[in-house]
Structure formats: C-alpha cells, structure tokens
Amino acid sequence: xxxxxxxPLLILTFSVIGNAQNKKEQDQxxxxxxxxxxxxxxxxxxxxxxxxxxxxAYDYRASALEWAELVTDKDDxxxxxxxxxxxxxxxxxxxxxxxxxxxxxxxNYEAKNTWSVNELPxxxxxxxxxxxxxxxxxxxxxxxxxxxxxxxxxxxxxxxxDAPLPRREYSKRSDYNIMSRGNTVKLTDYGWLHExxxxxxIRETGKKDELLVQEKGYNIxxxxxxxxxxxxxxxxxxxxxxxxxxxxxxxxxFAENKAIKLKEKVDGKRLYQHLFALNNKAGSKDxxxxxxxxxx
Numbered sequence: 671x672x673x674x675x676x677x678p679l680l681i682l683t684f685s686v687i688g689n690a691q692n693k694k695e696q697d698q699x700x701x702x703x704x705x706x707x708x709x710x711x712x713x714x715x716x717x718x719x720x721x722x723x724x725x726x727a728y729d730y731r732a733s734a735l736e737w738a739e740l741v742t743d744k745d746d747x748x749x750x751x752x753x754x755x756x757x758x759x760x761x762x763x764x765x766x767x768x769x770x771x772x773x774x775x776x777x778n779y780e781a782k783n784t785w786s787v788n789e790l791p792x793x794x795x796x797x798x799x800x801x802x803x804x805x806x807x808x809x810x811x812x813x814x815x816x817x818x819x820x821x822x823x824x825x826x827x828x829x830x831x832d833a834p835l836p837r838r839e840y841s842k843r844s845d846y847n848i849m850s851r852g853n854t855v856k857l858t859d860y861g862w863l864h865e866x867x868x869x870x871x872i873r874e875t876g877k878k879d880e881l882l883v884q885e886k887g888y889n890i891x892x893x894x895x896x897x898x899x900x901x902x903x904x905x906x907x908x909x910x911x912x913x914x915x916x917x918x919x920x921x922x923x924f925a926e927n928k929a930i931k932l933k934e935k936v937d938g939k940r941l942y943q944h945l946f947a948l949n950n951k952a953g954s955k956d957x958x959x960x961x962x963x964x965x966x
Contacts, residue, residue: 694771697799697818700825701748701769704855704862705740707899708891709733714838714866719883726883730838736764736891737902741910746771751913753902761905763913763946765811768802776800776813777924779832781847781873784931785810787924801829801853807942808913808920809932809964812851825857832871846870846882864889911950919957923965931966 714730735755742749752764772795777785795815802813814829833849834840852867866887872880896903923930932941944960 693797693820696820696825697771698748700818700820700827700857701750701799702740702743703825703857704767704891705738705750706861707894707896707902708736708738708861709894710736710892711888711890712838713890714885714887716870716883716885720881724883732838735894735898737899737906739903739906741766742768746773751906753899753906755899755902758901761902763806763909765806766804766808768800768804770800770802772796772798773800773815775924776802776815777810777930779810779812779834779848780929782931783834783934784929786929787927790815799827801827801855803833804920805942807940807945808916809941810924810930814853826854828852828854846872848873848879861891861893863891909950912948912952915952915954916945916948916957919954919961922958923961927965933964933966936963 710733712730712732712734716726716729719726737753737755739751739753740748741751748769749766750769751766754762754764756762772792774790774792774795775787776790777787779785798815798817800813800815803811805811812831812833814831816827816829818825818827830850830852833851835843835847835849848871850869850871852869854863854865854867856863856865864887866885866889868885868887870882870885872882934940936944941960941964945957948957
C-alpha cells in the first residue's frame, strides 16, 4: 500500500481551498451581475387550483424601468437597492435585496404581518447564500438560503419560502393570506430572470395550510444603457445617507427581537409614507421612534 507523501497532500489541500474560493467568487460575480439599468416586464398567470369551481384571476402584465444600485460589496455581504424610474421624471425607492454568505440568521413570514427571526444550523448554510428581500421602507418581506449553481455557463439560485401577498394583490385580494414563493434567479444573455412558481395559501391557526391556486411568474430584467437610469443614480446619491441610517435601525430591531409584528398604519399613514418624508438630516432617534410606533 502506497503512502501519501506530504507534497501530494499539500497540493490536494490547496486545490480544495482554491476551488472553494473560485466558487465563492463566481457566486459574488453572479449576484453583482444583477446591478445596472433594466427594462423590466412582469408576467403572472394562475395555473392550477384543487378546487374546480375556483375562477382564475386575470393574467397580470406590467413593465418598468429600474436601476439596481450596488450599495454594499463585502466578502460575505452584497446589498443591491432597486429604484423605479417613472416617466423619466420621478424616482421611487423600490425593494432591496441583501445577499449574505453562510449566514445563519433569517426571518420567516408567519402570517398577519408577522415575521419570526430564526437561526439556521451552521451545517445547513455551508456554501450557501441567504437572500433577504426587504420592502420599500426596508421592513422585512422574505428570506431564504440556497446554493448558487454554475454549470455549463449557466448561473442560478433557487429557494422556496413564505411571504406576504405581493404588492400587485395585497390591496385587492382577501381570499388567501400567504404567498409561498418558489424563487429562481437566473443570469441570461439579456440580463437576468426572476422566475417564480408560487402557491397562494390560506393559513389559519390550528388548521393545515390550504392551497387556493398556483401561479407562474416571470420578472424579466433586460439590461439597457446605464444612462437611461441617470435620474435614479442621481437620486440615490442625494438620499443614500438617510436610508443608510434607516437600515442600521432595522438591523437593531432584528437583533433585539425574536419576532417582528408590524401595524398596517399609524396616524392614518403606512410606514413607508412616514419614512419617505425624511431627509438626510433625520437622526437615528427620530427614525427609531417612527419604526417603534409600528412595532406591536
């Protein structure tokens, strides 16, 4: 029986380390490839319901111009802020996505505007990236952990997680209360694709979840010249300081609580309406006071 000498063992060890580093770099590049200026098409269609009497909703179609700003670019964390450009005259702060490498801390949507803050086992997140998606006011929306896959020049990430109703339906529908989102992020030759296989769920305390209907969705991000999103880029430079403060206050809320339950309105306004009224001069104390009013 042959013995492995020290040199082959060292070569094998450095090869494994090198492959792991190269894989992580591929992951980072794939995530950052979602930045830039995009023309987006949103397409959704309900497909199957276990209830043959259920009448499927009309297909949904919409389009938008959006700038995806790289806010944080660290070894284990990448933050991308999305900004909508409306009629080339107005910018609206849109959703945000944080990508965190081997992060054990996630939040799960339960129901009734409530999220539990949980810790995953270390072995479960090894080599994975957690995607945390936040609403326009940087409050939680959904999160999940999965492995980026790079095969045959194809790059994708796939996860299933519960979320509140999407913005296109939460003010129009009351026949379900949980969107179980099947999220697949794919890089493409035109930009990237957010493909969805969603279950619209009825959740009641003490009862088994009931499937109302399934849905197929495509958010198609077609990359265009960055100049088309200049208005959004300029807006972010003017407003990024206050949103950095807001993110820090939310980080404290997550660190301090095992569950987060938010009120729909305070003083007749939603949380984003209070926070959107702030500017860079707003202090951390003022921001936290607003957030605390919405915390149950």
